[in-house]
Amino acid sequence: MIKPKRYLAIAFCLSVLCFGIVQDASAIDVNASYDLSTLPDMSDFDPNLPLKPDGDTIKIAIISSFTGPGAVTGEAFYLYTSWAAHDINKRGGILVDGKKKKIELIKADNQSRPDVTKKITERMILKEKVDILWGTQMSHLTQIVSQLATRYKKIHVNATSVSDSLMEGKNYSKYSFMTSYSTQQIGRAAAYYYGQIRKKETKFYILCQDYVFGRSIADAFKEGLKEYYPEAELVGEDYHQVFLTDFAPYLTKVKASGAEVIFTGDWMPDAFNLLKQSRQMGIMLPFANIFINDPISLEELGIENGEGLVLISPAGTGNPIFKNQGFINYYKAWNNQWKTKFTPPYNTIRYSHIFGNPAMYAYSIYWTASVIERAKTLDPEKIISVWEGDSYQYPNGKTVSMRACDHKAVTDLHAIEFVKPEDQKQCFNIPPYYIYNTSAAGGPVFEIPSEKILPKADPQLCK
Amino acid sequence: MDKKTRWMFWIAGIIIFAIFPKLAGIYYSNIVVSMSVWALFAVSLNMLLGFTGLLSFGHAMYFGTGAYGAALALTHVNGLSFFSAMAAGCLCSVVLSLIVAPVVVRVSGTAFAMIHLAFAQCMFVLALKFRNITGGEDGIGGFSVSHIRIPGLFSLDVTDPAVFFYLSIGTVILNLLVLWFVIQTPFGQVMAGTRDNVKRIEYLGFRVSHTKAVVYVLAAGSAGVAGAVSAMHQNLVAVNDAYGMMVSVLPIMIVMVGGARSFFGPIYGAVFFGFLEEYVTAYTDKFELILGLILIIFIMYWPLGLAGIFLKLKFKWLTRKQFLKRSGGGAG
Numbered sequence: 049m050i051k052p053k054r055y056l057a058i059a060f061c062l063s064v065l066c067f068g069i070v071q072d073a074s075a076i077d078v079n080a081s082y083d084l085s086t087l088p089d090m091s092d093f094d095p096n097l098p099l100k101p102d103g104d105t106i107k108i109a110i111i112s113s114f115t116g117p118g119a120v121t122g123e124a125f126y127l128y129t130s131w132a133a134h135d136i137n138k139r140g141g142i143l144v145d146g147k148k149k150k151i152e153l154i155k156a157d158n159q160s161r162p163d164v165t166k167k168i169t170e171r172m173i174l175k176e177k178v179d180i181l182w183g184t185q186m187s188h189l190t191q192i193v194s195q196l197a198t199r200y201k202k203i204h205v206n207a208t209s210v211s212d213s214l215m216e217g218k219n220y221s222k223y224s225f226m227t228s229y230s231t232q233q234i235g236r237a238a239a240y241y242y243g244q245i246r247k248k249e250t251k252f253y254i255l256c257q258d259y260v261f262g263r264s265i266a267d268a269f270k271e272g273l274k275e276y277y278p279e280a281e282l283v284g285e286d287y288h289q290v291f292l293t294d295f296a297p298y299l300t301k302v303k304a305s306g307a308e309v310i311f312t313g314d315w316m317p318d319a320f321n322l323l324k325q326s327r328q329m330g331i332m333l334p335f336a337n338i339f340i341n342d343p344i345s346l347e348e349l350g351i352e353n354g355e356g357l358v359l360i361s362p363a364g365t366g367n368p369i370f371k372n373q374g375f376i377n378y379y380k381a382w383n384n385q386w387k388t389k390f391t392p393p394y395n396t397i398r399y400s401h402i403f404g405n406p407a408m409y410a411y412s413i414y415w416t417a418s419v420i421e422r423a424k425t426l427d428p429e430k431i432i433s434v435w436e437g438d439s440y441q442y443p444n445g446k447t448v449s450m451r452a453c454d455h456k457a458v459t460d461l462h463a464i465e466f467v468k469p470e471d472q473k474q475c476f477n478i479p480p481y482y483i484y485n486t487s488a489a490g491g492p493v494f495e496i497p498s499e500k501i502l503p504k505a506d507p508q509l510c511k
Numbered sequence: 512m513d514k515k516t517r518w519m520f521w522i523a524g525i526i527i528f529a530i531f532p533k534l535a536g537i538y539y540s541n542i543v544v545s546m547s548v549w550a551l552f553a554v555s556l557n558m559l560l561g562f563t564g565l566l567s568f569g570h571a572m573y574f575g576t577g578a579y580g581a582a583l584a585l586t587h588v589n590g591l592s593f594f595s596a597m598a599a600g601c602l603c604s605v606v607l608s609l610i611v612a613p614v615v616v617r618v619s620g621t622a623f624a625m626i627h628l629a630f631a632q633c634m635f636v637l638a639l640k641f642r643n644i645t646g647g648e649d650g651i652g653g654f655s656v657s658h659i660r661i662p663g664l665f666s667l668d669v670t671d672p673a674v675f676f677y678l679s680i681g682t683v684i685l686n687l688l689v690l691w692f693v694i695q696t697p698f699g700q701v702m703a704g705t706r707d708n709v710k711r712i713e714y715l716g717f718r719v720s721h722t723k724a725v726v727y728v729l730a731a732g733s734a735g736v737a738g739a740v741s742a743m744h745q746n747l748v749a750v751n752d753a754y755g756m757m758v759s760v761l762p763i764m765i766v767m768v769g770g771a772r773s774f775f776g777p778i779y780g781a782v783f784f785g786f787l788e789e790y791v792t793a794y795t796d797k798f799e800l801i802l803g804l805i806l807i808i809f810i811m812y813w814p815l816g817l818a819g820i821f822l823k824l825k826f827k828w829l830t831r832k833q834f835l836k837r838s839g840g841g842a843g
Contacts, residue, residue: 115796157796162650162749163741167541174538188649192747195653199670218653258639259648289639290648 078449080418081441082411084374088138090381095127095394101137101150106426108133108413109172111165111183111193112208114157117291120316121185122157124406125208127394129153129182131382131402132413142421151417158184165189166196173200179426180205180416185315186290187211187260197223203428207412210234211261212268215454216506223428225435225455227412227448229362231261231313232504233461235268236275237360237496238311238336241463243277245494249334251283253307255298255322257314258287265313265338268504276500283307292318295325303331309358311336320345327353334358341405343397346487354488357466360496363408364462365446367493368477376478378443379403397484403444404490411442453510456503460495467491528680532673540676541744546785547683548741553765553777554690555733560763561771562694563726564706566624568759569631570734573604575753577735578742579638579645580604585654585743592657593669593678597739604735608728616723619709628759635754650749669743679740686736687778693729694774702726764802768809770818779817 092099110129112122133151136142141150156172158165165184172178173196181197181204184190190209197204204224206214212230213219242249254269256262266285273280283305286298299322302310310333314322319339326333327349334356340346346354370376382402390399402410420426423434436452448459464475466489469482475490476483483489532540552574559565580603581596591599615626638645645651659667659678667674693699701722704712709719742748752758761784762777769780787805791798813820 157792161752162652162747163545163745163752166745166747167545170538170541174536188652188747188749191652192745195746257648258642 078439078441078447080422080438082414082418082443084372084378084443086139087374087377087381088135090131090135090138090385091389093131093134093385094389094391095130096391098130098153099134099137101141101152104147104149105152106142106144106149106180106417106420107152107154107176107178108180108182108205108416109154109156109169109176109178111156111158111169111172111181112185113160114155115159117317118160118185121208122155123393124399125183125185125409126153126155127399128402128406128409129413132410132417136414136417142417143424144420145425151413154178156183158189160186160189162189162192165192169193169196173202178202182412182416183208185209187214190214191219194219194221194224197221201428203416203431205412205416207409209261211264212456212504213260213264215456215509216504217508220454220506220509222432222455225450225457226503227415227450227457228408229459229461230456230503231265232268232271233362233501234313234338234360235265235270236272236501237461237463238358239269239272239280240276240496240500241358241360241494242309242336243273243280245463245496249308250279251281251306251308252311252336253284253286253302253305253309254282254311255284255286255288255302255314256312257290257318259290262287262313266311269311272501288318290318293321295322296329299326299329299331302326302333303329307333309334309336312340313338315339316342316345323353323357324349336360339405341489343400343484343487343489346489347397347484349487351468351486351488354466355468357488359464359466359490361405361462361464362459363404363411363444363446364460364464364493364495365444366462366495367475369403369444369475370478371445375444379478397486401483407442407444411444411446414442415440415448451503451505451510454503454506456505458498458502460498461501463494463496464490465492465494528677532676537672540672542785542789544676544679544740544744546781547680548737548744549762549765549784550778550781551683551686551740552734552737553762553769553781554687554774555730555737556762557766557771557774557777558690558693558702558726558730558733560766561773561776562699562702562706563723565619565723565727566763567627568624568763569627569629570730570762571754571756571758572627572631572634573608573731573734574738574741574758575634575638575748575750576607577601577604577738578748578753579651579738580735581739581742582651582654582748583644585656586651590657592659593675593743594659594682596656596743597682597736600739600742601732601735604738605728605732608731612724612727616720616727631754631756631759635750638750638754645750646748648750650747650753652747652749654746656743675744679744682736682740686733690729690733691774698722698725764806766816767806768816770816772815773818773822776816776818779821783817 110126112125113119114122130153133153137150141148154176156168158168181193181202184193185208187209190206194204198221205227206224207227210228210230212232215226254266256266284301288298312335316339323340336358338360340357341359379402386400418440419431419435423430435450439449441447448457451458468488469485471491472483472489473481556570559567577600581600584599585591585596639647656669669675701717705719705722712719765780765784766777770776791801
């Protein structure tokens with residue numbers, strides 16, 4: 049027989065639980081969210097053989113590098129956005145101008161070159177008659193897409209370039225929407241994590257790519273250190289060419305500086321080459337980063353070389369990853385396809401999961417589709433009015449809002465510490481209880497509230 | 512070609528030029544602008560390679576300097592027009608060539624090629640490192656070109672693609688005409704002589720180094736004009752597209768495919784490459800592979816390039832015409 053004290057204890061626990069649920073529900077105050085309750089059958093999804101939607105479609109140009117050193121980025125962009133498009137199409141499409149329209153993605157290879165970016169974007173607008181421009185990698189290329197979006201009055205979804213300056217001053221375009229995090233948020237989030245949460249290391253070395261993104265992420269980190277970690281010491285700062293293959297001169301300086309943490313914004317392939325060469329040179333320092341999470345590269349280095357990395361992520365929701373059955377089903381639909389249907393180049397471990405940073409590309413398509421659906425039209429002006437100030441909840445439960453004055457997304461970020469497979473259970477809470485069994489990956493996750501790291505606001509735009 | 516046909520040819524050309532933006536639309540007009548930029552750049556290189564016998568592996572340094580010159584002028588000087596920016600770009604390239612010329616005209620052959628490779632790489636690194644001026648890897652972008660105005664008469668908005676088409680094509684044609692007239696003058700004969708027999712030219716009393724210097728500055732200025740037009744067309748100058756290795760290599764390929772011994776060869780080459788890129792990239796991303804294969808084929812089987820092929824076809828056609836004339840006309 050259960051004693052009254054136990055009844056009380058159970059009642060207390062239940063009330064706490066209910067309060068938590070109510071609290072959680074009220075916290076999610078969003079205009080729209082991804083519907084996890086009616087996940088369609090995704091078993092016919094094949095990124096190598098995408099189903100071409102019939103009839104009148106909503107055309108989205110995926111502008112990225114699909115050739116050269118940046119091709120791996122384009123590959124990921126296309127895979128995840130295709131998944132989202134397939135999902136939306138399987139649900140019947142989007143009701144636009146009184147008609148259900150499906151989403152058609154068109155690859156636009158910019159070869160990481162400005163002249164080609166301009167040409168291919170114009171080809172997409174003028175020849176392919178796309179409705180939405182999506183992309184691209186590298187800030188100066190994104191700027192070209194943004195300028196063309198303004199010229200031809202097309203909505204531009206920037207889910208990939210994170211430089212704050214893209215949405216400031218003369219670069220600002222009312223047609224562009226930055227759906228991911230920004231350099232200001234990332235840099236300050238890393239500083240916040242080390243100064244307000246971790247409070248251990250004090251000597252930092254900045255090593256970033258030498259272009260607007262690398263420079264502005266480094267500036268943000270320095271600002272963040274002043275704000276949240278004044279006792280920290282910046283022992284060095286360097287900027288290298290993009291797609292560099294020999295980091296030895298920089299790493300030698302790092303070694304001599306006595307740094308305890310290397311802060312980098314490098315993306316692939318630079319991010320991995322930098323890490324790899326540092327380990328080869330015996331530099332075992334942790335990297336505070338945003339793109340060193342590629343499992344293939346980390347697997348090559350071995351588990352011990354990936355432990356201690358700190359990833360600032362825009363996609364996190366705190367531990368554990370799976371908080372409800374709906375998202376488990378969503379994840380399993382992807383993972384099953386990956387196991388059974390994906391063919392090269394998509395059948396590698398790199399694409400085994402749909403969470404974390406790459407999933408943001410898919411989520412950006414969901415958000416875009418939701419905005420179009422609520423605008424009920426493809427008229428850019430109406431889409432803009434719906435999107436400004438909008439908030440949306442992604443499949444993993446993360447909420448994000450669009451700041452109306454400068455079209456930058458505002459969201460919480462998370463600092464993720466990389467650990468060995470047996471410690472990944474705290475993050476990956478469903479079988480097999482690890483993210484990757486051959487490399488370090490997410491373990492402890494720390495939330496950095498959005499109000500502490502708001503994206504930089506141009507005073508002329510956000511008065 | 513008789514006088515009447517020639518006039519008709521010119522009139523047809525002008526009419527096509529006038530109605531092209533309306534007829535073909537913005538997209539194809541932009542492609543033609545790109546082709547014309549590459550044509551001028553390749554012709555400027557061919558002034559050195561085809562007509563003076565000087566192979567440069569670093570001609571991009573003049574294209575890039577022209578592009579950066581125009582972009583910097585437009586960024587820092589308010590109200591600058593298309594022509595002023597173009598002149599600024601051209602001037603920057605000419606000044607650079609005047610600095611470099613005393614060194615490079617004293618060498619030829621491999622040394623000339625390699626010294627340009629070195630200079631171009633220096634410019635690449637300088638543009639990359641002086642990011643306060645050049646924008647580094649990001650380049651310079653978002654500059655605005657002022658309207659061309661004659662108060663009370665007209666105002667041309669250069670951001671209008673059709674207006675830009677007329678201005679850029681017009682500029683390129685004018686520049687090409689200047690180069691064409693240079694080739695036709697006695698100085699053009701000296702250039703060819705420098706290419707074919709340096710000793711004989713010296714013996715005739717011409718100063719080879721001075722001849723080379725004049726051609727060099729002329730080629731650099733034209734490359735600068737091409738760079739400036741390109742910068743205004745793209746509204747961006749980035750280091751890889753200004754001073755990158757491919758920017759030096761591509762005009763050599765265009766010249767080789769078009770035909771180095773003909774003034775019009777590089778123009779054929781630029782048009783050929785433009786169409787090739789447009790249609791090949793729509794089906795495959797292996798454009799460079801196809802480019803390489805085409806270059807191999809041309810070097811192996813058609814060393815005189817497209818210009819040589821056209822000349823051969825023209826010769827065959829004329830021979831057949833003469834034959835038919837002699838045999839009473841008609842096959843029957």
